[in-house]
Amino acid sequence: MNGMYQQVDQQTLQAEFKELEYVAADFLEKEDFESAAKCYRQLVVDDPYDARAYYNLAIILHDLSKFAESLACYEQSIKLGYHNPARANLNTGMNYLKMGDFKRGFHYVDLKSDGAWRLGKNFAFNQERLSHIELWDGQSLEDKTILIYCEQGFGDNIQFSRYVSEVAKLGGKVVFSCYRELYGIFKDSPILKDVDVVQGGLQDISDVDFKIPLMSLPRVLEATIKNIPHADGFLSKTYRKDWNLSGEGMNVALVWESSGLDTRRSIPFETILPLCELPNVNMISIQKGTAMFDYRRNPEAKDLLPSVGERIKDFSDTADILSQVDLLISTDTAPIHMGGALGIPTWGLLHYSADWRWFRERDYPDTSPWYESVRIYRQKEPASWGEVVERVKIDLKKMSSNWK
Numbered sequence: 116m117n118g119m120y121q122q123v124d125q126q127t128l129q130a131e132f133k134e135l136e137y138v139a140a141d142f143l144e145k146e147d148f149e150s151a152a153k154c155y156r157q158l159v160v161d162d163p164y165d166a167r168a169y170y171n172l173a174i175i176l177h178d179l180s181k182f183a184e185s186l187a188c189y190e191q192s193i194k195l196g197y198h199n200p201a202r203a204n205l206n207t208g209m210n211y212l213k214m215g216d217f218k219r220g221f222h223y224v225d226l227k228s229d230g231a232w233r234l235g236k237n238f239a240f241n242q243e244r245l246s247h248i249e250l251w252d253g254q255s256l257e258d259k260t261i262l263i264y265c266e267q268g269f270g271d272n273i274q275f276s277r278y279v280s281e282v283a284k285l286g287g288k289v290v291f292s293c294y295r296e297l298y299g300i301f302k303d304s305p306i307l308k309d310v311d312v313v314q315g316g317l318q319d320i321s322d323v324d325f326k327i328p329l330m331s332l333p334r335v336l337e338a339t340i341k342n343i344p345h346a347d348g349f350l351s352k353t354y355r356k357d358w359n360l361s362g363e364g365m366n367v368a369l370v371w372e373s374s375g376l377d378t379r380r381s382i383p384f385e386t387i388l389p390l391c392e393l394p395n396v397n398m399i400s401i402q403k404g405t406a407m408f409d410y411r412r413n414p415e416a417k418d419l420l421p422s423v424g425e426r427i428k429d430f431s432d433t434a435d436i437l438s439q440v441d442l443l444i445s446t447d448t449a450p451i452h453m454g455g456a457l458g459i460p461t462w463g464l465l466h467y468s469a470d471w472r473w474f475r476e477r478d479y480p481d482t483s484p485w486y487e488s489v490r491i492y493r494q495k496e497p498a499s500w501g502e503v504v505e506r507v508k509i510d511l512k513k514m515s516s517n518w519k
Contacts, residue, residue, distance in 0.1 A: 133158065139171070146379065146467065146497035148178045166195035170203055178468040178497075180475060182210050201229035208232075213471040215478060220471075221334035232330070233266060241266075241292075241328070244316065251325035253335050256287030259324040262317055264292040266328045269430065270449035272297055273456050274472065274485060277345045278332035280306040287324075292317050299431030300453075306349045340474075346487045348458025352438035353431070358423055360439055364395040365518045367511070368437060369420065370445040372406030379466040380447045382500045384409040384416075390444065390508055391419040395515040400424055401436060401450065441518070444507065447473070455486025462490050462507060467497040 139154035155172035158165060173188035189207045193200045208223025224232045233239070241264045251261055263279055265272050272294065283289045290311045293301050298314035301307055317323070327335065360366045371387040373380035384406065391398040400410065400422040407424065410416045427433055433453055437443055443454040443461045447470060454461030463483070465473055473483065476493055483489045492503050 135161075136168075136171075139175075143175070148175050148468070148497060151175050152179060164195055166192045166197040169195065170197050173203075174206065177206070177210055177213075180468075182214055182475075186210050199231075201227075201231045204228050205231040209471045213474055215340040215474055217333060217339050218337070221331075221338075225331050225334045233328070241316070241326070245320065245323075245326045248320065248323055248326045251327040251335065254325065256282070256285045256289075256325070259287040260290065260322050261287060261325040261327065262290045262292060262320065262323045263327055263329055263332070264316075265294050265297070266330055268449065269294065269297060270452040272329060273300075273350075273430075273449065273452040275329050275332065276301060276304070276456075277306065277343075277349055278336060278338065279310055279329070280349075281336055281344060282332065283307075283309045290317055290323070296429045299429060300350050300434050303351045303353075304349055305351060306345055340484055343484050346485060348456055348486075348488065350434060350453070350456040352457055352459075353435045354438060355435050356426075356432070358399070358426075358436045358439060360399070361397040364397050365442060365515045366397045366399060366440040367442045367444060368399050368401045368440045368450075370400075370402050370443075370448060370450045372402060372404065373446050373448040374404050377470075379468070379498075381406070382446055382464065382504070384413065386500045386504055388413070388415075388419065390504060390511065393508065393512055393515060395518055396511060399436075399440065401427060401433065403427065442511075442514075444511075451489065452486075455483065455489045458486075458488050460490075461486070461488055462492060462510075464500075464503055464507065465491060465493045467494040467499075469493065 135154050135158055139151045142151035142154065152172065152175045155168055155175060158168040159172060162168065169188045169192035173185045173192065176185035176188060186207060189203045193203050197203055204223050205228035208220045208228065211223060212220030245262070261282065263282065279289065279291050288311065290313060291301065291307065292313050292315065295314045298312065302312045369387070369390070371382040371384060398420050400420050401424055402410070402422070403424045410422065423436060427436070430453065433450060434457060437454055437457055437459055441460065443450060443459060444464065445451040445454065445461065446464050451461060451463045472485065473479065473491060479491065481491045483491060492507055494500065494503055
């Protein structure tokens with residue numbers, strides 16, 4: 116579900132787009148959620164039949180962790196005829212999931228969002244190719260073959276692959292069709308030893324009795340926040356390559372930019388750089404993508420933060436270097452799931468309105484039920500990465516001072 120950033124509906128930027136909505140959009144650009152919410156509260160007072168205003172207000176209330184009020188606004192927007200009820204239902208499900216209510220959450224996102232949850236070409240491709248195969252919804256798998264196929268982002272697939280092993284316990288043959296980039300880590304996973312892991316589409320589907328997309332498994336398996344399996348890790352550590360890590364001090368892998376659509380997850384390079392100035396700490400960038408533009412423009416970067424990103428070709432390489440470092444520090448993107456799935460010490464840096472999978476701060480202020488090895492650092496105020504990095508720096512200094 117990476118890339119599921121709940122964007123305010125600005126589909127209608129013509130004459131009917133009200134002036135106060137432009138003001139709200141400016142506040143949202145600055146992550147001033149309180150002021151944006153005031154604008155939309157006024158809009159629904161001015162026009163109690165404005166379905167779009169209720170929808171947009173619901174999203175902002177979610178950002179402010181006012182979930183009950185957000186749910187009520189989504190419901191009202193649908194009653195008033197909001198033009199995209201599937202999206203409103205999807206966001207309703209995200210509210211429930213962030214509150215830890217898996218039953219209602221996965222019901223809404225999986226069954227009532229009319230495909231709005233299904234991002235990426237891989238889902239659409241399999242929908243067409245496997246259209247003649249029955250969708251699994253809990254039927255007996257005894258003497259049957261079930262095909263589970265990947266969808267959405269890499270981080271989603273790592274996080275939810277734990278449920279594939281739960282299906283394998285139900286009997287029958289389980290085939291897991293995964294992305295090529297993830298094949299190496301899944302085929303060697305100890306929890307998938309009884310699963311036939313294949314990369315890309317399964318060529319011969321003549322013997323397949325049931326199909327199901329990976330992200331539907333929690334709903335069908337009736338997963339709850341209390342019974343998340345394999346929180347202690349489920350991927351194998353490897354030591355295949357020499358990454359030229361130092362034999363002295365702490366070796367810490369660093370990721371500061373998310374590749375998803377939600378740019379709020381990314382941390383400016385200049386803000387993260389102070390972490391690289393601590394004694395007894397060897398920072399190593401495993402960052403890839405557009406974030407490297409800022410890295411290359413900074414004259415101090417190469418000395419303070421050596422990069423191995425160009426040597427990382429797939430997630431097997433990512434797993435290999437993470438197996439050999441002492442700590443991973445990452446924003447909310449795929450490597451944080453890799454660190455947790457490997458069971459290595461991982462510090463996750465989250466923005467103020469973090470994705471549902473990290474739940475409410477009041478329930479999990481600095482831990483995650485998905486991964487025992489992950490420690491969470493949350494923004495205390497919107498857009499305030501500086502204070503997050505400062506807290507991380509203090510804790511990292513304490514840890515490294517006792518490191519031998």
